[in-house]
Amino acid sequence: MGLNIIVLAKQVPDTRNVGKDAMKADGTVNRAALPAIFNPEDLNALEQALRLKEKYPGTKVTLLTMGPGRAAEIIREGLFRGADGGILLTDRAFAGSDTLATSYALSCAIRKIKTYDLILAGRQAIDGDTAQVGPQVAEKLGLPQVTYVEEILSAEKGKLRLKRRLERGVETVETPMPVLLTINGSAAPCRPRNARLVMKYKHARTVTERQNLSEDYIDLANDRPYLNIPEWSVNDIECDANSLGLSGSPTKVKKIENVVFQAKEARHIQANEQEIEELVKELIANHTIG
Amino acid sequence: MNNIFVICETEEGKIADVSLELLTKGRSLANQLNCRLEAVVLGHQLEGVEEQLFPYGADVVHIGDDPRLEPYTTLPYTSVIVELFKKEKPQIALLGATTMGRDLGPRVSSALHSGLTADCTALEIGDHEDKKAGKEYKNLLYQIRPAFGGNIVATIINPDCRPQMATVREGVMKKEIYSPSHKGEIKKIEVDKYLKPEDAVVKVVERHMEKNRINIKNSSIIVSGGYGMGSKENFSLLYELAEVLGGEVGASRAAVDAGFAEHDRQIGQTGVTVRPKLYIACGISGQIQHTAGMEESAMVIAINNDPTAPINKIADYVITGDVMEVIPRLIKAYKKNTK
Numbered sequence: 250m251g252l253n254i255i256v257l258a259k260q261v262p263d264t265r266n267v268g269k270d271a272m273k274a275d276g277t278v279n280r281a282a283l284p285a286i287f288n289p290e291d292l293n294a295l296e297q298a299l300r301l302k303e304k305y306p307g308t309k310v311t312l313l314t315m316g317p318g319r320a321a322e323i324i325r326e327g328l329f330r331g332a333d334g335g336i337l338l339t340d341r342a343f344a345g346s347d348t349l350a351t352s353y354a355l356s357c358a359i360r361k362i363k364t365y366d367l368i369l370a371g372r373q374a375i376d377g378d379t380a381q382v383g384p385q386v387a388e389k390l391g392l393p394q395v396t397y398v399e400e401i402l403s404a405e406k407g408k409l410r411l412k413r414r415l416e417r418g419v420e421t422v423e424t425p426m427p428v429l430l431t432i433n434g435s436a437a438p439c440r441p442r443n444a445r446l447v448m449k450y451k452h453a454r455t456v457t458e459r460q461n462l463s464e465d466y467i468d469l470a471n472d473r474p475y476l477n478i479p480e481w482s483v484n485d486i487e488c489d490a491n492s493l494g495l496s497g498s499p500t501k502v503k504k505i506e507n508v509v510f511q512a513k514e515a516r517h518i519q520a521n522e523q524e525i526e527e528l529v530k531e532l533i534a535n536h537t538i539g
Numbered sequence: 540m541n542n543i544f545v546i547c548e549t550e551e552g553k554i555a556d557v558s559l560e561l562l563t564k565g566r567s568l569a570n571q572l573n574c575r576l577e578a579v580v581l582g583h584q585l586e587g588v589e590e591q592l593f594p595y596g597a598d599v600v601h602i603g604d605d606p607r608l609e610p611y612t613t614l615p616y617t618s619v620i621v622e623l624f625k626k627e628k629p630q631i632a633l634l635g636a637t638t639m640g641r642d643l644g645p646r647v648s649s650a651l652h653s654g655l656t657a658d659c660t661a662l663e664i665g666d667h668e669d670k671k672a673g674k675e676y677k678n679l680l681y682q683i684r685p686a687f688g689g690n691i692v693a694t695i696i697n698p699d700c701r702p703q704m705a706t707v708r709e710g711v712m713k714k715e716i717y718s719p720s721h722k723g724e725i726k727k728i729e730v731d732k733y734l735k736p737e738d739a740v741v742k743v744v745e746r747h748m749e750k751n752r753i754n755i756k757n758s759s760i761i762v763s764g765g766y767g768m769g770s771k772e773n774f775s776l777l778y779e780l781a782e783v784l785g786g787e788v789g790a791s792r793a794a795v796d797a798g799f800a801e802h803d804r805q806i807g808q809t810g811v812t813v814r815p816k817l818y819i820a821c822g823i824s825g826q827i828q829h830t831a832g833m834e835e836s837a838m839v840i841a842i843n844n845d846p847t848a849p850i851n852k853i854a855d856y857v858i859t860g861d862v863m864e865v866i867p868r869l870i871k872a873y874k875k876n877t878k
Contacts, residue, residue, distance in 0.1 A: 264687055352649060376687060379657040381645035384613075388649035393741050394613055396642045410744070415638045418748035422612075424741045499654030499700035503667060503681065506692045515841075515851055520860025526872040528840075528856060533876055536661055536683060536692050537817050537838055538760065538784050 251307020252404065252426075254298045255359060257370035257386070258291035258312050258327065260320040264375050287323045290371025292439035294432040297401050298369050299331045299440065305404065309333045311362065315343060315354055321455045324478050328450040329442040334475070336362070337455055340482040342490065347498035348377070352385030357488040358481060359390060367409075368429040372397060380431070387429035395424055396431045455480040506535075542575040542599075543568055544629040544702065546620065547592065548611075548639055549582050550748075554591045557635035557709035564662055564712045565633055566596030571664050572678055574630070575599060579623065581616055581728075583609035589725050596717030603728035607739065610746060611639050614738035617646045622733040624651060629702040631680050633662075636706035644706050654697035655704040656682035660711055660759075667696055674698075680705065685816065710758075710785035713877070755804060759816040760786030763806060763833070766793035767822025767843065768862065774799050776866045777821060783870055789813065791829045807832035821862045825850025842866070 262283040295312070302308040312327040312335035314320050324335030338358050346354065359368065368387075373380035380396070387394035399414040402421070413420040414433050452466055455478045459467060470476045483490065491497060518524050533539035543565045547558035562578060569576040577599040578592045589600040603619050620643065624632065632647075634640035636658045648655035661683040667676040680703040682695040697703040755761060762781040764774055774788070781788045790800035792807055806813055807829040818836035823829060825841070825848055833839070834853055841854035842865050851857045858865050 262687075347654065348645070349649060349652065349654065377657075378686075379645075380641045381648070381655060381657060384642060384645035385649035388617070388646045394642070394646070395741060396613075397638055413638075415748075418746065420743055420747075421745040422741055422743050428741075499648075499652065499697050500656060500682075500695050501698060502693055503696045504694040506694075515854045515857045518856055518858045520858055520865050520868075522868050522872070525858070525865065525868045526876070528858075529869060529872040530876055532817070533873075536685075538873070539661065539877055 251309065252301055252305055252366045253364050254301060254308060254310045254367045254369060255362060255365050256291070256295050256298050256310060256312050256327070256332065257355060257368065257383070258295065258314045258323055259288045259371075259374045260285050260314065260316050260323045261288045261374050261376040262286075285319065285322070287326050288371050288374045288376075290373060290375075290432060290434045292371070293434055293436040294369040294371050294430075295327055295330065295332065296437050296439040297398075297430075297432055298367075300437075301367075301401065301404060302331065302333075311335060313338065313355065313358060313362070315339070315351060315358075318455065318457050321458060321478055321480075325450060325453050326442075328453055329447045330440055331443060331446065334479075336479045336481055338481050338486070342483045342493050345495035345498065346493065347500045348379055348381040349385055349499060350493055350495075350497035352382050352389055353492045353497060354486070354488065355382070356386050356389035357486040359386070361481070361486050366407075366426045367404075368392070368427070370429070370431050372431045372433050383429060383431040390429070392427055392429050393424055394429045394431070395422055397433050398430045399433050399436045401430075450476070452476050453478050540628050541630045542577050542627070543572070543631040544577050544579060544624070544627070544633070545597075546632065546634045546640070546643070547578050547580045548635055548637060549580060549585070549588065552584070552588070554580070554588065555635065555637070555709075556714060557637060557640075557707070559591075559595050560709070560712040560714045561633045561635065561707060562592065562595035562597060563715045563717070564707070565631075566717050568631065568662065568664060568680075569596070569598075572630075577601060577627070577629070579603070579620070579728075581605075581608045581611075581619060589723070593721050593723050594716045594719050595714075596721055598723040599726055600723060601726045601728050603730045605730040605734070607734060608730065610743050611643075612739075612741050612743060613642055613646060614741065615734055616643050617650065618735060618738050619728060619730060619733045620647050621650045623728060624702060632702040632704045634704070634706045636708040640706045644704060648704050651700075651702075653700045653702050653704055654695075655706070656684060656695045656697075657706050659684045659705045659707050660692075662705060662707070662712075667698060669698065679703070708759075713785070755787040755789050755806070756811055756813060758787035758813075760784050760819075761789045761806070761813055761815045761817070761833075761836075762786055762819045762821065763789035763791065763823060764794050764799065764821045765791040765823030765829070766797060766799075767824065767845075768794060768799060769822070771799045773863060776863065780819070780866050780870055783873055784817075786815070786817070789833075791823050791826075820850050820854070821866065823850050824848045825853065 315338040370383040400412040402410040548555040575598040578597040581603040663681040789806040
């Protein structure tokens, strides 16, 4: 029994390594200093998919990511680790999407992929930490969902048995397929790149990326169709343009405040009531406490 | 219509703290907006549960009591809440940022096409002017949350879609009895009308819940004590400060070795590594073995009677003085300014 698995993945800035040196002198985030990485929990999701592929021959693992052109990097990363293919969903019309507009676009792309038994995603992405896109996609597709999955225990006769890791405990649940699962960071880490697959896929490119390559590479891609990373725009998926991007996002960002880090020099507070109260007021005002 | 709804969680018949904290916040927002505060409880064998909710200011308690709603599973809860919201049209809906709230919230927001903001650290009422569209909005919910790994604080609004939904973590808001004698109305939810047979496809086979564990790793505020605290008794002051701030208590290795705190609380190379939003180091000198486990904290306040303590080098704020005097002053100032 081969399964068709879609893994939702996102390229994110590595917010875990925002040390004080990743901040500019004015206290704002120095985005350029942050490397773009494969969202960590999406790698946990990929690993679960690859384990099913080993267990059930004929299983096909497809990555789906939405983002700018450079997000093709994480599709290659997925191919290097054992995914069978990947699709980049990219269009200016997606810019400014909140979680709901993102889940709408992804669900339209998944409808176009059409054949799937299982959709896996990381629990949440480290740039927003919302954990919303997975469940919102499931709702849009009318699928059941199981979040916080730590392990896929079995996949027999169209049914999955799963272990969930909750705040204060562990749950075993059973669900029919198709279903959407979000995978926890506590699940098995993703296997490393496979040298053979790196050789095979290192020239995998999207149409846009290929424009900058020499003729030789274009010929190579024509001979080896697996080196083509499909790139879908709004026109490739059936969707309502008003439900995308800013106009499709119910939430709006009203204001962004940078959490200003005091550069090196500590501020000295006298231990008297008055100065301590001033400090507390300041911490409440900048939402550190309160 | 247009009221504030809080979706409550129960643990063995008891309303979870996070839900009571949200009711307390919801009550003050409802007073500000001059609307009613309504609580929703789903589960089984919930007789009398409203008595736990009225004192926190609930004007209405919606109860959905059905064996199919215990334990929590996504689809039955989604069906009931979505239909209830379609009927009641809340302007604001709040959920705990728990495994349940973060599973249910996005599902409901996706079905209703309403905006949801996760893990808010503050909720306020305010106006908004959309200059481009030439529209003015009164009394929106400002959903304030850290983003980008805690490096920015964003204020999110949902101008046009209702309900305005938000989740909040346990311990972020304060829990406070509104009035012990406050009473409200009970409304039974007609669960049968809302549940569909296909909602039952996901089955919980087994469940092991643990009692509250010490979880300093996920705490956004940590009050940590070192050997300079002097004794286990003095540590109780740290628990008091952590409680009012909604944080957890951590300890240095020296304090744990001296028996001032349990090993589960140890932060540093041989303990856990933490990255809270605020780290208050009390009576901690700041040896590398300790700072290695907390130097990525977004903000550090060091309280120490030694002005040359190494911890001061990585601190954002240094208070030189006796911890036993400074901490009560912090508690007092906090209580005074958050009432």
